[in-house]
Amino acid sequence: MKMWSITLAELLKIAAKPRSYIGLAAITIIVSLIHFAMYLDGLNYISFITGPVQTAFSLEGRILNGNLVCFIILQTLIIQIPLLVALVTGDLISGEAAMGTIRLVATRPLSRSTLLMAKFLAGALYVLLLLLWLGLLSLGLGLLLFGPGDLIVLKSEEITILQSEDTLWRFMAALGIAFLSLLVVATFSLLLSCLADNSIGPIISTMAVIILFTIIGTMDIPVFDKIKPFLFTTHMVVWRSMFDRPLPMNQILSSAGILLLHVVFFLSLSVYLFRKKDILS
Amino acid sequence: MKPFLLLLISLCFSPGASAQSAPEALQLLREVNQRFSRVKDYQADALIDARISFLKILPQKARVYFKQPDKFRLKSKGIAILPRQGFDQLFRLTANENDFIAFISGTETLEGSLTTLVNVIPRADTSDLVLAKLWIDTNRDLILKSQLTTRSNGTIVIDYSHGSHSEYALPDQAVFTVEVKKFKIPKAVTADINSSASVKPAGKEPKTGKIIIRFTNYSINRGVPEEIFLK
Numbered sequence: 001m002k003m004w005s006i007t008l009a010e011l012l013k014i015a016a017k018p019r020s021y022i023g024l025a026a027i028t029i030i031v032s033l034i035h036f037a038m039y040l041d042g043l044n045y046i047s048f049i050t051g052p053v054q055t056a057f058s059l060e061g062r063i064l065n066g067n068l069v070c071f072i073i074l075q076t077l078i079i080q081i082p083l084l085v086a087l088v089t090g091d092l093i094s095g096e097a098a099m100g101t102i103r104l105v106a107t108r109p110l111s112r113s114t115l116l117m118a119k120f121l122a123g124a125l126y127v128l129l130l131l132l133w134l135g136l137l138s139l140g141l142g143l144l145l146f147g148p149g150d151l152i153v154l155k156s157e158e159i160t161i162l163q164s165e166d167t168l169w170r171f172m173a174a175l176g177i178a179f180l181s182l183l184v185v186a187t188f189s190l191l192l193s194c195l196a197d198n199s200i201g202p203i204i205s206t207m208a209v210i211i212l213f214t215i216i217g218t219m220d221i222p223v224f225d226k227i228k229p230f231l232f233t234t235h236m237v238v239w240r241s242m243f244d245r246p247l248p249m250n251q252i253l254s255s256a257g258i259l260l261l262h263v264v265f266f267l268s269l270s271v272y273l274f275r276k277k278d279i280l281s
Numbered sequence: 282m283k284p285f286l287l288l289l290i291s292l293c294f295s296p297g298a299s300a301q302s303a304p305e306a307l308q309l310l311r312e313v314n315q316r317f318s319r320v321k322d323y324q325a326d327a328l329i330d331a332r333i334s335f336l337k338i339l340p341q342k343a344r345v346y347f348k349q350p351d352k353f354r355l356k357s358k359g360i361a362i363l364p365r366q367g368f369d370q371l372f373r374l375t376a377n378e379n380d381f382i383a384f385i386s387g388t389e390t391l392e393g394s395l396t397t398l399v400n401v402i403p404r405a406d407t408s409d410l411v412l413a414k415l416w417i418d419t420n421r422d423l424i425l426k427s428q429l430t431t432r433s434n435g436t437i438v439i440d441y442s443h444g445s446h447s448e449y450a451l452p453d454q455a456v457f458t459v460e461v462k463k464f465k466i467p468k469a470v471t472a473d474i475n476s477s478a479s480v481k482p483a484g485k486e487p488k489t490g491k492i493i494i495r496f497t498n499y500s501i502n503r504g505v506p507e508e509i510f511l512k
Contacts, residue, residue, distance in 0.1 A: 061360040
């Protein structure tokens with residue numbers, strides 16, 4: 001059987017599960033809510049976050065614009081999206097084990113490696129769909145409601161202002177890096193899925209790991225600074241570097257490389273474990 | 282002890298201590314204001330180049346509009362950053378001689394021009410401006426440099442370069458040197474997760490920032506529509 005037809009079958013399985021729509025629905029609701037809130041009270045919010053700058057300087061021009069709203073949405077959702085991904089990819093193997101269909105699937109004339117790769121590809125396509133929907137909704141609706149404008153990128157210790165015409169390619173590249181980041185989550189939850197016979201375990205474990213790593217990443221405690229480079233969540237936020245000037249290419253490439261290595265490692269280990277797995281259900 | 286007491290008594294009864302402006306200082310300010318009062322309105326292109334440690338922004342093109350007595354507007358396609366104080370504060374203050382006390386505190390040579398240093402102190406206790414020092418080129422009646430000490434934002438130094446429009450006291454370039462505090466906002470607000478705090482040692486960061494504004498294509502006294510100033 002061709003890989004594509006197996007992947008398509010796996011995609012149909014994903015599409016048939018109601019939980020697959022939770023992510024899309026959550027993104028639609030959150031993005032719409034943020035747009036609505038920014039439309040009503042965005043200027044107050046912006047003046048609150050730019051307050052430390054506006055005491056000494058005045059910012060002239062259209063500060064509240066579609067690019068800024070899109071950026072705010074992306075950085076708000078970056079913590080939640082992996083959880084939405086894990087909801088589907090953590091279920092790919094363990095869900096079938098829990099339902100007892102894994103034995104049947106494994107009897108088909110295809111190798112377990114091919115089956116797992118097909119499930120991975122289906123999961124990756126789902127991730128891509130989530131991201132495209134997020135990008136389209138946040139940037140498209142943002143530009144429609146607020147219009148284009150220069151983008152203020154706020155960091156805890158600096159501000160970068162990017163010209164409007166310099167933002168679209170950065171958003172595209174950022175979504176590309178975010179896709180790679182979410183593939184790490186997808187393969188990690190797939191790996192845990194290979195080890196479990198029910199969906200709850202891999203999904204909750206993936207969420208727990210991401211939350212734990214994110215908390216460590218958020219806290220400015222010197223001992224955590226030594227750990228941060230070894231956490232994949234540290235490299236997952238490298239999409240933000242696409243909005244730096246000058247572009248820190250070394251940092252972007254090294255983080256992208258580390259994320260890719262994680263994907264390869266988690267996927268290889270998943271294949272190894274799935275091939276060795278005793279299917280008893 | 283006796284000479285010190287005599288000096289103290291003489292200072293207490295000196296003209297300066299009775300909060301009166303020195304006539305020479307007032308005359309200088311009048312001459313400077315007179316030059317600027319020839320401008321009923323103007324508009325000009327501006328190129329704003331901000332050099333502030335925590336801010337990364339490319340030079341921004343803008344158009345500035347002014348109309349007497351105090352209407353000022355800057356319009357730019359993108360986002361431009363300007364110092365909050367320093368644009369019109371000085372002209373507003375010195376427009377009415379009852380609002381301030383002025384005195385001359387010496388002379389100084391600035392870029393080859395001999396200047397008279399005039400100190401201006403607002404009479405109002407509530408004024409944000411505490412003290413303005415002006416370096417005035419008495420030959421051309423132009424302010425070449427000003428130093429504004431404010432309650433809210435410390436000291437702002439403005440260096441002016443005059444060229445083709447010096448007869449109207451309009452500069453070709455103004456360099457604002459402003460005090461900058463360390464910029465830090467909580468990571469939770471910026472969602473700036475997984476980044477490490479700055480490793481720059483305390484005290485090593487620049488304490489001032491510069492905003493350089495170059496003015497070109499002045500259009501003076503040709504009328505500026507009122508709608509421009511409506512936000």
